[in-house]
Amino acid sequence: MKYEIKALDKKAKSATMETVHGTVETPLFMNVGTVAAIKGAVSTDDLKEIGCQVELSNTYHLHVRTGDKLIKEFGGLHEFMHWDRPILTDSGGFQVFSLAKLRKIKEEGVNFNSHIDGRKIFMGPEESMQIQSNLGSTIAMAFDECPPALAERKYIEASVARTTRWLQRCKTEMDRLNSLEDTVNKEQLLFAINQGGIIDDIRISHAKEISEMDLDGYAIGGLAVGESHDEMYHILDVTVEHLPQNKPTYLMGVGTPINILEAVERGVDFFDCVYPSRNGRHGHVYTNHGKLNLFNKKFELDKRPIEEGCNCPACRSYSRGYIRHLLKANEMLGMRLCVLHNLYFYNTMMSEIRTAIREGRYTEYKNNKIRTMLEG
Numbered sequence: 001m002k003y004e005i006k007a008l009d010k011k012a013k014s015a016t017m018e019t020v021h022g023t024v025e026t027p028l029f030m031n032v033g034t035v036a037a038i039k040g041a042v043s044t045d046d047l048k049e050i051g052c053q054v055e056l057s058n059t060y061h062l063h064v065r066t067g068d069k070l071i072k073e074f075g076g077l078h079e080f081m082h083w084d085r086p087i088l089t090d091s092g093g094f095q096v097f098s099l100a101k102l103r104k105i106k107e108e109g110v111n112f113n114s115h116i117d118g119r120k121i122f123m124g125p126e127e128s129m130q131i132q133s134n135l136g137s138t139i140a141m142a143f144d145e146c147p148p149a150l151a152e153r154k155y156i157e158a159s160v161a162r163t164t165r166w167l168q169r170c171k172t173e174m175d176r177l178n179s180l181e182d183t184v185n186k187e188q189l190l191f192a193i194n195q196g197g198i199i200d201d202i203r204i205s206h207a208k209e210i211s212e213m214d215l216d217g218y219a220i221g222g223l224a225v226g227e228s229h230d231e232m233y234h235i236l237d238v239t240v241e242h243l244p245q246n247k248p249t250y251l252m253g254v255g256t257p258i259n260i261l262e263a264v265e266r267g268v269d270f271f272d273c274v275y276p277s278r279n280g281r282h283g284h285v286y287t288n289h290g291k292l293n294l295f296n297k298k299f300e301l302d303k304r305p306i307e308e309g310c311n312c313p314a315c316r317s318y319s320r321g322y323i324r325h326l327l328k329a330n331e332m333l334g335m336r337l338c339v340l341h342n343l344y345f346y347n348t349m350m351s352e353i354r355t356a357i358r359e360g361r362y363t364e365y366k367n368n369k370i371r372t373m374l375e376g
């Protein structure tokens with residue numbers, strides 16, 4: 001893996017990252033395909049057409065349904081879902097802590113019941129690495145605990161200390177797996193995750209500690225889980241500077257276009273979020289002049305595309321009025337067109353962000369973009 005910063009505009013960074021699955025340009029938005037599919041009937045061929053650089057799949061979901069061993073039989077996720085560009089898999093930790101039933105955390109890992117069929121499963125750092133190795137993703141995420149945003153200091157301290165011990169175990173296991181003969185991707189990368197709720201000094205000391213462990217990239221987890229936007233920006237202000245600048249900086253699960261614009265300014269260059277696909281499935285579409293709800297009656301006779309000048313597959317051919325009709329008739333094509341537009345909107349915004357950073361006018365770009373989005 002080669003990560004090279006191409007431009008810095010104050011703290012905003014734009015880099016290239018070379019991987020075994022090709023080179024990507026940052027800042028970038030990873031398009032979320034939970035169970036190796038983008039919800040809304042969007043295929044990997046579609047992803048290429050809408051400018052997706054990295055696809056993200058969920059380890060927990062693929063492990064409990066269909067199974068990572070079966071996917072390994074196909075030659076890993078890339079072969080399984082017909083995608084030759086980078087894939088990031090999360091560690092499963094977030095879903096274990098948010099979805100699974102009757103979980104019990106121990107030093108070794110977590111015992112939980114599958115939310116699909118109730119079956120008992122154990123997942124610790126080693127199991128998470130083994131599953132992600134079977135999936136053969138380009139980037140694996142470390143297995144961590146995401147403590148509740150409002151947990152007490154004592155709980156967060158103990159949890160973060162365990163996350164650090166788990167990170168060491170993830171690293172050791174990943175090195176072992178990458179050395180095995182039948183491993184799908186022997187150059188699988190491992191990103192660490194910074195935790196610490198919204199407590200500055202825990203975030204900072206954890207960031208320093210994991211930075212010394214020399215991982216391939218660094219994520220900030222446990223944000224966008226109920227704290228305010230200002231609290232999130234503040235944590236980025238105090239934390240990012242303690243993570244290595246010469247490695248990818250990933251803000252997990254964030255967020256709205258404005259959240260992304262603010263985080264880029266604070267030095268983040270990897271993002272993922274379910275908003276564009278989830279909102280699209282509900283007929284909510286992003287534009288440079290704010291979000292529209294296509295279910296609204298005022299679009300009934302609207303012959304314009306979702307956004308004038310947008311080059312996505314929906315806007316190239318279809319009117320707001322037609323897409324509204326599809327949504328009202330519960331036709332899958334309505335959802336699909338909205339999801340394609342929204343992902344194209346996010347991917348295009350990331351491309352504009354990269355250009356603005358490389359031309360040294362990021363602040364001006366950001367301020368204009370936010371102003372037009374808020375003015376509507």
Ligand SMILES: [Zn+2]
Pocket residue numbers: 306307310311312313314315316341344
């Ligand atoms: Zn469009």
